[in-house]
Amino acid sequence: MSESKKARTALRSPLTWLVIALALGGAAWWWSGTQKVAPKGPPAGASSGTPVKVEAARLQDLDIYLRGLGTVTALNTVTVRSRVQGELIEVLFKEGEQVKAGTLLALIDPRPYEVALNQAIGIQQQNVAQYENAKRDLQRYQTLRKQDSIAPQLLDTQAALVRKFEGQIKSDQAAVDNARLQLSYTRITAPISGKLGLRRVDAGNLVNANDPLGMVVITETQPISVVFTLPENDLPAVRQPMLAGQKLEVDAYDRADTRRLAQGTLISIDNQIDITTGTVKLKAEFKNDDDALFPNQFVNVRMKVRTIKNALTIPAGAIQQGNRGAFVYVVTEEGTAAVRTVKIGDRTAESLVILEGLKEGDRVVLEGTDRLREGAKVRIIDPSRAPRPDAQPVRAQPRSGAPGSVRP
Template sequence: MSEHVPSRSARRLPWVWIVVILAALTGGTYWWLSDGGQQVAPKKPQGGMTPMVPVRVQAAVSENLDIYLRGLGTVTAFNTVTVRSRVQGELVEVLFKEGESVKAGDILARIDPRPFEVALDQALGAQQQNQAQYENAKRDLQRYQTLRKQDSIAPQLLDTQAALVRKFEGLIKSDQATVDNARLQLSYTTITAPIAGRLGLRRVDAGNLVNANDPAGVVVITQTQPIAVMFTLPENDLPAVREPMLGGQILAVDAYDRADMNRLAEGKLSSIDNQIDIATGTVKLKAEFANQTDALFPNQFVNIRMKVRTLQNALTIPAAAVQQGNRGAFVYVVEADDTAAVKPIKIGDRSGERVVILDGIKVGDRVVLEGTDRLRAGAKVRVIGAPSASGEPNNAARRPAGASGSARP
């Protein structure tokens, strides 16, 4: 019986069909994922237009710019005095109202004067007794001098009488000092204001016994007209302050409130401390304010702006337009064809929201203030609130993009 052996072509047939089926499945899957066999292309803006970046710009201008230094300060009374009694006694009268303004010499309170009046009378009585003995001793000395010329008494008696007269002269001087001291103690029973200023709260009431030089005192007076402000500046700003002061220039100082919004008073710089604080790297300065309206109050926190100089015809732009990159400071400038360009700049002084540009741009260049986050060099821009360079409104049909954008510095 003969054995049937399949041919080689018959053995290969199943594998061929397997390959064909797999190829058909792969093609069908690709056709389905490619949206009906059509090739998926990247979407482009309609009409072949690239989107414009909306920005806000401001032109660089030449102007006179006042340079200010800023610091944090504390209002300090020009003089602060704790009014104390200089003698001990009963406080019989308080003649001031809390918070009122007083002048130097105004009577504030009185202490019972009777014990001091008695002491003054005693001193005057002792002075009169010694004065009488002194006058009698002088008359005796005159008699002794006459008798001595007649050689009627011994020289020793004349010398003794002369010494007695000098003794009473010394007693008279001592008595006069005692009388003066008694009068002085009596004057201390009337408490007066040593300086002009504003009174604080009363610290003792009438009827209490007050002691001499009591630390609490009777009341505190603060001189608020004029008033001072102590503030600090970084040591790097010290040359900008010292140079005009050495030249005799008076530097204007403005005090603003805690929010740095409202100007409270105008004054002038009066002095600079003689050393720099090594812990903070700052120097203390003192400014004086007339404070006629009492806008400044002792121990009040204020913001200080001090004008140190004025730059003439300086090229300035808003500080918000300045960007920082790997190569330093730069700005985006909108060219005449409404494309953005990157311009490296060299920055000078800054005052408030304006910054001086030493190099990189010129007067009239439009620098970008807002919209820089999506901006690149060469990108088309749409200036908000202004017509384009061609005179067409910015919301008109957008023009084709120019050169491709480069990486941001």
Template sequence: MRAQETKKNDITKKVSFTPLLRRWWVLPAAACIIILGVYVFLIKPGMAQSDASRKKTGAQMRSIPVTVAAVKKGDMSVYLTGLGTVTPLNTVTVRTRVDGQLMDVYYREGQTVNKGDMLALIDTRPFEVQLAQAEGQLARDKAILANARIDLDRYRVLWKQDSISKQQLDTQEALVRQYEGVVKVDQGLIDSARLQLSYCRITSPITGRIGLRLVDPGNMVHASDGSGLIVITQIQPMTVVFSIPEDSLPQVHRRFKTGVQLPVEAYDREQKEKLATGYLLTIDNQIDTSTGTVKLKATFPNKQNELFPNQFVNARLLVDVRRGAVIVPSSAIQRGPQGTFVYVVKEGRTVTVRPVSIGEIQGGEASIKTGVSPGESVVTDGADRLIEGAKVEPKRGGGETSQKDR
């Protein structure tokens, strides 16, 4: 009996303590949640703001090394660039004008020849025979003509004496005119034979450079051959055909109409070496609708043979010169949501953001319409670490510290 009561009391105590234990764990958990919320919404943002403030303050207090350059005033050249191909003014494929055996050549491959120089010789013997035949026929017909004229003179005397009829005189006059025509035909045959004979001597039609030999001596050549004997290319002067956007055409056309020679520079494929300098020769008469570009042709003296036919080049056309422009290095131009700006170094080695309006960008330099003045210093390297009011350690482009900002 006691054992049953004792067991019953233990069960009653266990049941009565269970709610108390549950309530005891709820309170600490709620307190932890409240503390965590206060930290997340109140304490942490304040700490983040404090860190940002300290970062900003540190940036303002710590000197950041930067490279600077002075804003200058000067003349700025405005260029238009385009891809071009070197094109010779004249390229001639020398062909024979008569059929015959190629007897000899008088040139070397790659040689520069002048107009009229002897290049090759075709067998002249067949044409000399034809010329001799034509000359013999002319001599015979001239003799016949002379005899007919003598007879005509006799007929005229006899007709005056009323010894022959007028019809006989007219017939003799017609015969003389006929022989005169035959003599003219013979003279034409002689001229043709001489011309054909002259074609056996092949001369250069232009001054230029000879390419590789296409036919060797001893071969039979014909006027109908398509390949020809040699190719001669005029290399002085040389031209470059290049294209520019059609939007730039009015600017170029206005300058070209004034008669001023517009300089053109030819650079190599990598745009590292300037090959030659010339001037604009002409503008094409139509725009290529498939590319939206127009072709221009420039001429170059090519005295040192800097340009080679069909060579790929980059052409730069000088279209204008901006006089008295405010110029900064193009690396100083920064771009942001509010537009273009530069970092200007003020006295005390601090920087300020200055919005600028850009004109032209050419060859690593930019002309500025508004925003900076000559003599000011702008940051060209290290701008990615700067903010408004940051302290800097200015250095010129050569690496030396700016004396002005010390």
């Protein structure tokens, strides 16, 4: 068979036509896929330009705060100790409870001190009896002396004896009072109002007078104080309102500086500056009705020193620094970025006052400034739709029924 006949026979074979059909189908599929890849650039309907987040400059009353680090300090702290020696027969307090001044806390066995009191009273009564007898004898001697029946020396001796017993009675009264005082010390009471700590001795133990450890510690926590420091440069801003009789508000925040624990007022400023740190100590007082502040707790302090009325403010994050000083990017009416040099006044953690360079309503750029230049086209985005920094890049893929669409 000739070569031409063999070729015609191969073309008539079904397997050959199947291979040709599969090749043509694959080429058509590849061609359609390349035509449906999403074009580069923003999707249809989206405006071009650098995406930015903006906020308008506005007039408002701005509170100026000074910040410092402080430690909570109890106004009074007392270690309750026994003033006499004896057996502790009863403990009447619960650990951690609030007590008032004069509250009975514990009892020491009073019997030895009752005996000592009775003994002092008995000696006093004996001397009182002798004193009264000596006084009666003195009256008799005075009568006899008027009748010239006794010698003057006898009258003088009896008068001296009476004065001796008078001094003895005063000494006996002091001994009785001391014995009664020692007996009162067997009833241990709270010297101040405050919160009790942990009990350091149990009933049945022998306690000694003025034991260094004591029985319990009482701290006055309502009210309570916070001692904090400020740089010496901030001292004039604090002294001026205080000298004018104004009470400065002080807020105490937790260690993370996110939750306000209590609000109080400044009560005093230290009389000298610490030369090693260049700071000055201040003390604020808080009612602390809910026990939010605890002695020796670390807190962040914010103190409002004044309020600026109708201040032109912008967010602190909008400020940029350059060769000409502070500046901001402003979005113009044409949708482009413009550089404005500004003069900054007072500031807080979130906002700052603009003295020159802006007017109310100017839209300053908060996010996206790293890609901006003078005159660059910008696109204002919704903060809720702002792309996340960790977002993955969008990958264009063909999608059936929607030529040129983008699937994330």
